[in-house]
Amino acid sequence: MERSADRLPPIGKQLDVPDEPTFLQESIHQLRRNKAAIAGLIVIALFLFVGIFAPVISPHNPLEQTISMRKAPPFTEGYLLGTDSLGRDMLSRLIYGARISMIIGVVSVGIALIFGLLIGVVSGYYGGWFDKLVMRIIDIMLAFPYVLLTIVIVAILGASLTNAMIAIGISQIPRYVRLVRASVLAEKESDYVTAERSIGTSNFELMFGSILPNCLAPISVQATLGVGEAILSSAALSFLGLGAQPPTPEWGLMIASSREFITSAWWIVTLPGIATLFAVLGFNLFGDGLRDILDPKLRD
Amino acid sequence: MLKYVLKRVSLLIPTLIGVATLVFAMVALSPGDPARVMLGERANKAQLEKLRSELGLDRPLIEQYGIYMKNMAQFDFGESIKTGRKVSEEIKELYPATIELAFFAMLFATTLGIIIGVLSATRRNTWIDYTSMVGALFGVSMPVFWLALVLMMIFSVGLNWFPTGGRINIRYYFEAITNFYILDTLIYWVRDGDPKFLISSLKHMILPAVALGTIPLAIIARVTRSSMLEVLKQDYVKTARSAGIAEKRVVYRYALKNALLPVVTIIGLQFGLLLSGAILTETIFAWPGIGKWIYKAIEARDYPAVQGGVLVIATSFVLINLVVDILYSIVNPKIRLQ
Amino acid sequence: MKKAFNVLLIFLLAFTVFAGGQQDAGQAEVEAAEESTEGPQSGGVLVFGRGGDSVGLDPARETDGESFYATTQIFDNLVEFKNGTTEIQPALAKSWDISDDNLTFTFHLVEDATFHDGTPFNAEAVVFSLGRQLWEDHPYYDLGPWKYWGYMDMSNIVEDIVAVDEYTVRIDLQKVEAPFLANLAMDFAAMVSPTAVEKYGEDFKSNPVGTGPFKFVSWQKDSNIVLEKNENYWRRPAYLDRLILQVIPDPTARYLALQKGEIDVLDFPSPEDIEDMKADPDIKVIQQPGLNVGYLAMNTQKEPFDDKRVRQAFNYAINKDEIIEAVFGSAGTPAKNPLPPTMWSYNDSIEPYPYDPAKAKELLAEAGYPDGFETDLWAMPVARPYFPDGRKVAEIMQAQLKEIGVEAEIVSYDWGTYLDRTDSGEHETALLGWTGDNGDPDNFLFVLLSAAAAEVPAGNIAFWKDEEFNELIIEAKETFDRERRTELYMEAQEVFHEEAPWVPVAHSIVSEPMQPNVMNFKLSPVGKRVFYSVWLDQ
Numbered sequence A: 001m002e003r004s005a006d007r008l009p010p011i012g013k014q015l016d017v018p019d020e021p022t023f024l025q026e027s028i029h030q031l032r033r034n035k036a037a038i039a040g041l042i043v044i045a046l047f048l049f050v051g052i053f054a055p056v057i058s059p060h061n062p063l064e065q066t067i068s069m070r071k072a073p074p075f076t077e078g079y080l081l082g083t084d085s086l087g088r089d090m091l092s093r094l095i096y097g098a099r100i101s102m103i104i105g106v107v108s109v110g111i112a113l114i115f116g117l118l119i120g121v122v123s124g125y126y127g128g129w130f131d132k133l134v135m136r137i138i139d140i141m142l143a144f145p146y147v148l149l150t151i152v153i154v155a156i157l158g159a160s161l162t163n164a165m166i167a168i169g170i171s172q173i174p175r176y177v178r179l180v181r182a183s184v185l186a187e188k189e190s191d192y193v194t195a196e197r198s199i200g201t202s203n204f205e206l207m208f209g210s211i212l213p214n215c216l217a218p219i220s221v222q223a224t225l226g227v228g229e230a231i232l233s234s235a236a237l238s239f240l241g242l243g244a245q246p247p248t249p250e251w252g253l254m255i256a257s258s259r260e261f262i263t264s265a266w267w268i269v270t271l272p273g274i275a276t277l278f279a280v281l282g283f284n285l286f287g288d289g290l291r292d293i294l295d296p297k298l299r300d
Numbered sequence B: 001m002l003k004y005v006l007k008r009v010s011l012l013i014p015t016l017i018g019v020a021t022l023v024f025a026m027v028a029l030s031p032g033d034p035a036r037v038m039l040g041e042r043a044n045k046a047q048l049e050k051l052r053s054e055l056g057l058d059r060p061l062i063e064q065y066g067i068y069m070k071n072m073a074q075f076d077f078g079e080s081i082k083t084g085r086k087v088s089e090e091i092k093e094l095y096p097a098t099i100e101l102a103f104f105a106m107l108f109a110t111t112l113g114i115i116i117g118v119l120s121a122t123r124r125n126t127w128i129d130y131t132s133m134v135g136a137l138f139g140v141s142m143p144v145f146w147l148a149l150v151l152m153m154i155f156s157v158g159l160n161w162f163p164t165g166g167r168i169n170i171r172y173y174f175e176a177i178t179n180f181y182i183l184d185t186l187i188y189w190v191r192d193g194d195p196k197f198l199i200s201s202l203k204h205m206i207l208p209a210v211a212l213g214t215i216p217l218a219i220i221a222r223v224t225r226s227s228m229l230e231v232l233k234q235d236y237v238k239t240a241r242s243a244g245i246a247e248k249r250v251v252y253r254y255a256l257k258n259a260l261l262p263v264v265t266i267i268g269l270q271f272g273l274l275l276s277g278a279i280l281t282e283t284i285f286a287w288p289g290i291g292k293w294i295y296k297a298i299e300a301r302d303y304p305a306v307q308g309g310v311l312v313i314a315t316s317f318v319l320i321n322l323v324v325d326i327l328y329s330i331v332n333p334k335i336r337l338q
Numbered sequence C: 001m002k003k004a005f006n007v008l009l010i011f012l013l014a015f016t017v018f019a020g021g022q023q024d025a026g027q028a029e030v031e032a033a034e035e036s037t038e039g040p041q042s043g044g045v046l047v048f049g050r051g052g053d054s055v056g057l058d059p060a061r062e063t064d065g066e067s068f069y070a071t072t073q074i075f076d077n078l079v080e081f082k083n084g085t086t087e088i089q090p091a092l093a094k095s096w097d098i099s100d101d102n103l104t105f106t107f108h109l110v111e112d113a114t115f116h117d118g119t120p121f122n123a124e125a126v127v128f129s130l131g132r133q134l135w136e137d138h139p140y141y142d143l144g145p146w147k148y149w150g151y152m153d154m155s156n157i158v159e160d161i162v163a164v165d166e167y168t169v170r171i172d173l174q175k176v177e178a179p180f181l182a183n184l185a186m187d188f189a190a191m192v193s194p195t196a197v198e199k200y201g202e203d204f205k206s207n208p209v210g211t212g213p214f215k216f217v218s219w220q221k222d223s224n225i226v227l228e229k230n231e232n233y234w235r236r237p238a239y240l241d242r243l244i245l246q247v248i249p250d251p252t253a254r255y256l257a258l259q260k261g262e263i264d265v266l267d268f269p270s271p272e273d274i275e276d277m278k279a280d281p282d283i284k285v286i287q288q289p290g291l292n293v294g295y296l297a298m299n300t301q302k303e304p305f306d307d308k309r310v311r312q313a314f315n316y317a318i319n320k321d322e323i324i325e326a327v328f329g330s331a332g333t334p335a336k337n338p339l340p341p342t343m344w345s346y347n348d349s350i351e352p353y354p355y356d357p358a359k360a361k362e363l364l365a366e367a368g369y370p371d372g373f374e375t376d377l378w379a380m381p382v383a384r385p386y387f388p389d390g391r392k393v394a395e396i397m398q399a400q401l402k403e404i405g406v407e408a409e410i411v412s413y414d415w416g417t418y419l420d421r422t423d424s425g426e427h428e429t430a431l432l433g434w435t436g437d438n439g440d441p442d443n444f445l446f447v448l449l450s451a452a453a454a455e456v457p458a459g460n461i462a463f464w465k466d467e468e469f470n471e472l473i474i475e476a477k478e479t480f481d482r483e484r485r486t487e488l489y490m491e492a493q494e495v496f497h498e499e500a501p502w503v504p505v506a507h508s509i510v511s512e513p514m515q516p517n518v519m520n521f522k523l524s525p526v527g528k529r530v531f532y533s534v535w536l537d538q
Helices: A020-033 A035-052 A090-126 A128-142 A146-157 A161-188 A191-198 A203-239 A251-256 A266-294 B002-029 B034-042 B045-054 B061-073 B087-122 B127-140 B144-158 B181-192 B196-232 B235-242 B247-285 B290-299 B303-331 C002-036 C065-074 C123-134 C147-151 C180-184 C194-206 C251-259 C271-279 C308-317 C320-328 C357-366 C390-403 C415-422 C442-449 C467-477 C482-499
Strands: C045-050 C079-081 C088-090 C093-098 C104-109 C158-165 C168-173 C214-220 C224-229 C242-247 C284-289 C292-298 C332-334 C374-378 C407-411 C429-435 C502-514
Touching (some): A090 A128, A128 A161, A146 A203, A146 B002, A146 B247, A161 A203, A191 A203, A203 A251, A203 B144, A251 A266, A251 B144, B002 B061, B061 B303, B087 B181, B087 B196, B087 B247, B087 B290, B087 B303, B127 B196, B144 B196, B144 C251, B235 B247, B247 B290, B247 B303, B290 B303, C045 C065, C045 C251, C065 C224, C251 C271, C251 C502, C271 C502, C292 C308, C308 C357, C308 C390, C308 C482, C320 C332, C320 C390, C320 C502, C374 C390, C442 C482, C467 C482
Parallel strands (some): C045 C242, C374 C407, C374 C429
Antiparallel strands (some): C079 C088, C093 C104, C158 C168, C284 C502, C292 C429, C332 C502
16 A cells, blocks of 8 residues: 555666657557557446445345354355345445445546646746645655544544545645646646747636647556555555544455454454455456556567 | 755654644544453443543543643653553564564565566567566565465465464574564574574564565565666667667666666555554454554554554654665665655 | 331331342352362462453542553442442441431541552541542642542532541531432542542552552553552452453454463453353353443423434334344343342333334324434444444444334534534434443432433433423432332432433443353443452363
């Protein structure tokens, strides 16, 4: 969970963007050939499907307790994956957990993207005191290890799932700001921008119409990986009691409340972890594949 | 060189001031009254008011901030609200445990990570490569605390190979010297000729170190592999090969040395990140370190303790990154020119 | 005639003594059985595995059980609870006299006790130990806050503490206070070495010096506290050579440590594990009903809980058995009174509200809520002895209330905020509980349900102010005669039952699993752990 892609050394330089249509076609072609990315996409699609149709496909209400059926092992009749310590159906809780995790991933990354892109573009385009201030704040944020930063922010906002999403979103802002700012700085002086400026294109259009689309490729890689990371972070926060609150069927919370069963009911401990693992794996596979595809330097 | 170092160090100061301010804001803005937590179910009004004024909680925020910054400048984190002891003293007692754990986690991650990375790169597209890289992907996709629980379930509960927590067998008449237990138990061994202390502390170290080291292990393996692949494509490697130098020698003598450069950066960064990852691992393995302590301090609204703990970790993180950057710039002078 | 009266009196007296002593006789039997096999053996190291670290080791300064676990072994009091009971017996005071107006207590001290640092124990030490908490101009008053002294309201009870001579101390009271002697047996009233306090000042809490059966050796933060036998104890020395209090936060990990022999006694097991432990021949489990109560308080100042019928409806709607099964396992019994059953004056003749959702709905309809209503349900964020898992309790209640049409939203904050907001009355219904400190019913009924305790910050979070109830408990507080007090408290419980300001949920049963060779360990109703007489069968 400590992994953050922007701290990895750049494996290649930023893209040199070829003519767009051919690049896009080429990318789709590459995607078809990249088995890992396809596998990732399938996993993601699966979790999205399960999340969206949770009410339809889950066999029980995830909050319904059957105290007499507590800690039933998997393959008990009516409970394919067993029940938890309050006799709630594990499978249904995992299914609803997928829904929650997908929401967490998308919302957190959404927050990070909106603010990251906005701040990054403005700061790179205009420079000056605003840029200096932004970079200082980013430095301070990066001075905190990622997990600690989310914990600090949740401590300010108070423990809840919404606040956990906000905290994760905020913690992920710096990477987008840096990424966008760097490519804005590179593009700002390029010929086509100078040309457009000379024909009177407004600053706003230049920033969001011309420059930003050119760095969407690395951003989409980053965002895909960011979703996986957000799911892990929210699980960690919930585990510490700083995220989702009971009885929410959030995976991290389910793991946290399973601690006392490691001697007696292995399924309560392992299943939510495995669900988290595969969901995050899906995003990592796809993100990695996307990077290989979108970064021509890495193409063999 | 000196100029670069000085510049980096001078940039450190505003960052640290910012960090301290953010930490202050954290406690000032967060809900919950420490006086209330301290007094518990039984408090009465007079007691609460008295305690609040003793803790300085009734002063204006700006005044609290002034006092706080002044104290921070003198490395005075104040007294823990909960225990009434000096925060710096508590940190001094607990931090070695965390550093020791992070060190061994990193040792495990680095050794194994580099070996796996090199093996995958040199045997590209074989089953070794595929298994390692799929394994590495699993490694970075796993919740650490879950892995810790599963390891405990398998190796402590199921197989009974390792103890479930703590740092050393409780029954031993053992008194810490430096608080780095592996070091202390080594001293015991040398001094008394009895290795049982060392064996016990190593046994307690293994599971937490493996749990904490898994993510860095996966990352290091991936980075080593890609960096190694990059280097193996370079001209000088090709030249060496064509000059008839044995492949093993080419890989380990020439390529590896250069391929490790980016790996060093990663190791530094991961070490810093481990310090906070320890919050989860320590909670599970009852490891008496600073991570678990910070978490409990947040729960108890023990402001000075939270401030001190978070500051110490953030500062360590910044310092480790600084050292790594400087080291990196020594090996790779191009950086300095940027 | 007069003679006949005397005989009758003696007979009655004998009868009451016998009746009162019955419970102890049972205890004594167990003791005898255990010790008769082969007398207690000296020696050995005992590891006590517990959930959290001590906060500090100055008994007057701390409020948490984890701190008292250590200080109880290091310090002695003037009087103490007889091991395993709430009965008061002499300790550092070998006897005492009480004046006729019940306002002056004169204590005669033992003469051969010394503190671990060699300081003799005498009247001056008593005045020092208690005086530092009472007098604001005392040179060591500032080492406080003396929280427990405040909780027990001692500054409004004690008038003066005087050293009459080397071994006699007199304590004057401001008012008649029946539970006073019991208060002196509590940890905060322990005798500390004046020289050590002078020497260490602030750091006394990390360097405790008392007269107790164990001496302090070392404290490794968040890990362990090591204590050693005091060979010069003023009574028979302890049997154990060394006592280690080891912190293992997770209950499952503690259980594993016990199975592996890493610890000898396990404190606070997870309720989930108790049945397994009892079935395990290699583990001995000692159980005792705890002196506590977990309850759901309904804010009687707020609609609709100002209506008795609604409160009663909640009592009918909540299925305590289900909560106990899921949350307490075998470690809890359903509650019907605010007092725990082990407390004297517990009114066992009260019929508990049965689980009857139909009746509950009926009552709600009568009160004008045929379709139920929406409310909040506050859940404690931390595990306490009276609710091992507050949130789980709330989740179950939420489901049960839904049955009668009440939609309860679970609200939770961090512990400090939770207490703060509940005792200022922000909630409509809230879970909370209480563990008795001094074995007196006043310590429950007055603190939790009196009108005086309904002032913010309130101990009475139902904000229930019933005139009849208050008259009864105040009279009981000022009466020394135990029989009369019992009558008053019995009656007060009936009022409580009818008015139903709470849903009393459960009393937890305290279980202490241990290695079978740990002998003579007794649980204390007031939550102490005393290792003085514990020995290891080797």
